[in-house]
Amino acid sequence: MPAFYEVSYNEDGTIESFLPNNPNARPQVKKVIMMDMTGSRYPMKPIVPYIQTVHDRVVLELFRGCARGCRFCQAGIIYRPVREKDLEALKAQAIEIVKNTGHDEISLISLSSSDYSHLNALASYLTSAPELAHVNLSLPSLRIDDFSIELMSKVQDVRKSSLTFAPEAGSQRMRDVINKNISEEDILKGAYEAFMGGWNRVKMYFMLGLPTETEEDVLAIAKLGQDIVNKWFTMPGDMRKQRLQIVLSTSFFIPKPFTPFQWMGQASSDAFLEKSKLINRNINKKNIKYNSHDADTSRIEGVLARGDRKLNKVILKVYQKGARYDAWSEHFDVALWNDAFAESGIDSAFYNERTRELEEILPWDFIDVGVKKSFLHDEFLLASQGETTVNCMEGCTNCGAMCFEGGICYARKA
Ligand code: SF4
Ligand code: SF4
Structure with a gap:
């Protein structure tokens, strides 16, 4: 309730103070979350429209939150900690929802679905249960490093669609800055395995304008695309009967609240356009298609993302x-x-291009998402040194989300 908080500003437009003006309003409002995802209510009889809709299928949510800690990602912070649903509960839900809706496809959704600790067992069940004999399985968000032919081969009609991966940055240095813990070797190996598994269309998503980005980092996106094309040509000739299609898509980085980059300035529209032109000039258009997001909408999104x-x-x-x-x-x-x-x-530009001081009071500081501002601050400093942080499956870096007293924070680490 903004009306319950009084804001005063410094001469330069930054916030001087942000205080409750009502005795019932707390200085900080804490996020409330559902810890028991297995026991939470799930729509078992979703409405089935008469017309074909975008998500015309059963949607099975595996868990809330994400363990990865990519530094640009707001969802990865504000939905912490990871809370998985029980395997047996998911199996029962899948059968029940298919029975209730008549859908012939199940999609597994979560922020990083391939991190679900029982994914193989679940995929095996969903592709072999007699009650689901006519039902296809789709896996929308895979990480290229976890790419598993065995898992993907369980997905029927695989050749209907292209594979989509999001390395987010072209160079290893840049991926370390954003804590996207995936190596070039992983990416090339994943792409090769995908080609050997029968895919000939691969889409890859990247961001331009990431903090500390150089021209070399931008050009690395085009180079990575070419390296993937080269991988294709290392396959035996009889595996290359179809035409290869690689699509590189870039969006423009928008710093978000509650992320380690919340203090960073966003690149200007002109700078964005220069970066995308640089890629366009440096790709081999024979096998690679390049799409770029609109710079003006990114500018407005950037303003609204950190507005007040x-x-x-x-x-x-x-x-x-x-x-x-x-x-x-x-x-x-x-x-x-x-x-x-x-x-x-x-x-x-005050809202999107300006770099904030670390001490500045931010308009969203009165919301407590569990993750501490000091953790975001530490991550920001690590990012500027190109240092990575382990994810919550490997270890705990004490981000603050333990205050919710459950989920991955209390699970045994790898
Ligand atoms: S994998 Fe990274 S980008 Fe994806 S939801 Fe998790 S933190 Fe966000
Ligand atoms: S407290 Fe530790 S395990 Fe829990 S979300 Fe934070 S970093 Fe991950």
Whole structure:
């Protein structure tokens, strides 16, 4: 309730104080979470629409939270700690929901599904249970380092779709900065195994404008694409009958609250465009297709991601000017936003391009997500030194989420 908090500002527009003005409002509001995911209510009879929808299938959630700790990722922090659902409960839910809906596909969802500790057992069950004989299994978010032909071979109709991986950065240095603990060797090995498993279409997602990024890091995205193409040609000729298609997609990095990069400035739209042009000039277009996200929408997303209550008037103005469904590119008009910022006397760069001081009071500091600000701070410093941090499956780095008294924080570490 913003009305219960009084904000005063310094002359430079940063927050001077953020205090409750109501005796019932706490200085910090703590996140409430469901710890027992197995016992939590799950929609067993979801509505089945008459028309075909995007997610026209049974969706089975394996766990909440993510153990990985990628430093750009807000979901990986705010949904801590990992809370897995029991294997037997998932099996029973799958059968029950298929029976109730008549769907012929089950999708396993979670932030990093391949980290589910019983994934192999679950996939084996879902592809062999007689009650699910007509049902396909899909695994949407795999990590390339965990790529397992055995697991993927359990997924029927594999050749219908392309494989999607998200290394997020092209160079090892950059992946260490963002704590994406995956090596080039893992990526190339994963791609090779995918090719040997029959896939010829691979999509890879990257971010541009990451903290400390250099031209070399940007060019490494194009090089990684080419290295994957080269891997394809190391396969025996009879395995290469189909045409290879590699799609490299880049989005622009948007620093998010509650992440170790929450203090960082975002690159300008012009800088983003230069980076994507650099990749475009350096890819081999014969086997590689390159897509890039729009720089103007990334700028507005960046402003809103770390905005404060002063942006209310901008949002109202842009709405009054006719902006609707701005996430759809055909509706997005950056001129409306620029006018709304100008008329409100707000400099958008203050919100997205400005690097914050580590001591600055941030508009979201009054929300306690469990993970301590000091942990984010330490991670920020490690990132600037290119140092990585172990994930919650390997060890505990005392982020603060133990305060919820359960989940992976209390599980035996590898
Ligand atoms: S694997 Fe990384 S990017 Fe994906 S949800 Fe986990 S922390 Fe976020
Ligand atoms: S307290 Fe430790 S195990 Fe728990 S979420 Fe934080 S780092 Fe992971």
